[in-house]
Each structure stands twice: as C-alpha cells, then as structure tokens.
Amino acid sequence: xxxxxxxxxxxxxxxxxxxxxxxxxxxxxxxxxxxxxxxxxxxxxxxxxxxxxxxxxxxxxxxxxxxxxxxxxxxxxxxxxxxxxxxxxxxxxxxxxxxxxxxxxxxxxxxxxx
Amino acid sequence: xxxxxxxxxxxxxxxxxxxxxxxxxxxxxxxxxxxxxxxxxxxxxxxxxxxxxxxxxxxxxxxxxxxxxxxxxxxxxxxxxxxxxxxxxxxxxxxxxxxxxxxxxxxxxxxxxxx
Numbered sequence: 001x002x003x004x005x006x007x008x009x010x011x012x013x014x015x016x017x018x019x020x021x022x023x024x025x026x027x028x029x030x031x032x033x034x035x036x037x038x039x040x041x042x043x044x045x046x047x048x049x050x051x052x053x054x055x056x057x058x059x060x061x062x063x064x065x066x067x068x069x070x071x072x073x074x075x076x077x078x079x080x081x082x083x084x085x086x087x088x089x090x091x092x093x094x095x096x097x098x099x100x101x102x103x104x105x106x107x108x109x110x111x112x113x114x
Numbered sequence: 115x116x117x118x119x120x121x122x123x124x125x126x127x128x129x130x131x132x133x134x135x136x137x138x139x140x141x142x143x144x145x146x147x148x149x150x151x152x153x154x155x156x157x158x159x160x161x162x163x164x165x166x167x168x169x170x171x172x173x174x175x176x177x178x179x180x181x182x183x184x185x186x187x188x189x190x191x192x193x194x195x196x197x198x199x200x201x202x203x204x205x206x207x208x209x210x211x212x213x214x215x216x217x218x219x220x221x222x223x224x225x226x227x228x229x
Binding site: 032034036041042043044045046049051090094099100101102103104105106107 | 118120145146147149156157158159162164169170172204206207208216217218219220221222223225
C-alpha cells in the first residue's frame with residue numbers, strides 16, 4: 001500500500017536561512033510525488049511535482065524538491081526562507097495510474113521567524 | 115480561468131441531520147475528488163468521480179456518498195451526521211488523459227461543524 005511520512009510536525013527557521021521539509025514515501029512502481037501548501041482556512045495550493053526526469057524539481061515561490069529513489073525521499077527545500085512561507089506543507093504520492101487519489105502525509109508546519 | 119468552487123464555505127448542522135456539499139471543477143476538468151481534513155486524521159481520500167462514475171473510493175462508511183453530473187459538477191452527501199464528521203471537506207479537480215499534468219487543483223473547502 002502507498003504511504004507518505006513527514007517525520008517533523010513543525011520546522012522552525014529564521015528568515016533568510018535555507019529550509020528543508022522532509023518527506024519519505026512508499027509505493028509500488030514509479031511514484032508521482034507532490035508538494036502542496038495550505039494557509040489558514042484555505043484550500044491546498046500546488047507547489048511542485050515529480051513525475052519523471054530530472055531529480056531536482058523547481059516549483060512555485062522559489063521552492064524546489066529533490067527526488068531520491070534509493071532513499072525513497074522527496075524533501076522540499078528553499079534557499080532563503082521568507083516569513084510569508086509560514087504555512088502547513090503536505091507531501092503526497094500517487095501511483096502512476098492517473099487517478100485523483102492522492103495519499104497525503106500528516107503535514108509539517110513551517111514557522112519562519114523574522 | 116476560474117478555479118474550483120465549493121459551496122457552502124461554512125455550515126453548522128446537528129447530529130442526525132444530513133448535508134450536501136457542492137463542487138464545481140475547473141472548466142475542462144472531468145475528474146473530481148473529495149477529501150476530508152481533520153486535525154487528528156489529516157487529509158483522507160473520500161472518493162473520485164470521472165465522467166459521472168465513481169472510480170475510486172476511500173475507507174469511509176456508506177453514510178458518505180457522492181455523485182457527478184454531466185457538466186462535471188459534483189456533490190457529496192453525508193447522512194446521519196455524527197460529531198466526528200466535523201471537518202474541512204476539500205474538493206479537487208484534474209485533467210485526465212493525454213493532457214493530464216498530474217496535479218490536483220483544490221477548492222477552498224467547505225467547513226462543516228456538527229453540534
């Protein structure tokens with residue numbers, strides 16, 4: 001069965017410092033991997049995805065993620081954090097079956113302090 | 115292009131009642147999925163509809179049901195509401211087939227409170 005783990009409930013970073021939000025996954029076959037962000041009382045906004053190709057994926061708002069097949073990880077990164085990046089981040093996986101069913105991690109709250 | 119629209123945004127019901135939530139997908143998107151978000155369980159997949167047919171279902175009791183209309187709009191219904199049904203219900207739409215890019219596009223959600 002597919003699963004996603006986000007080992008940190010919260011990540012605290014100072015503004016201007018690099019940030020990493022961790023995600024590991026388990027899926028049979030080739031994974032489709034996604035990162036979404038959620039601001040308070042809002043829906044989820046798509047940040048980036050890995051389907052195939054280059055292991056380093058660039059997305060919205062300066063975020064990027066690195067797909068590591070041997071470690072089954074897909075960590076979200078940003079070189080320089082902004083206070084406005086503070087939000088709830090979700091990693092998700094879908095088997096390559098082209099459906100709308102995503103398996104989400106529990107989410108990681110990112111707190112960027114000035 | 116308009117995004118995914120969910121109505122109502124907020125609603126309060128009492129135990130035993132039923133509720134219907136509506137979702138209008140992005141124009142051209144034929145797949146609509148529903149998710150339940152709670153603090154304790156996180157985001158859980160309810161079901162997915164494509165071309166008016168349910169093609170995926172999560173592990174929820176039969177009180178949770180849905181349907182999709184010919185214009186791709188979808189509704190979900192929860193009958194005999196329980197306190198534990200209080201949650202943010204999120205709808206997402208996506209392209210399917212040759213033009214699919216993989217990601218889901220989410221609405222703002224319908225926040226249901228059961229008293």
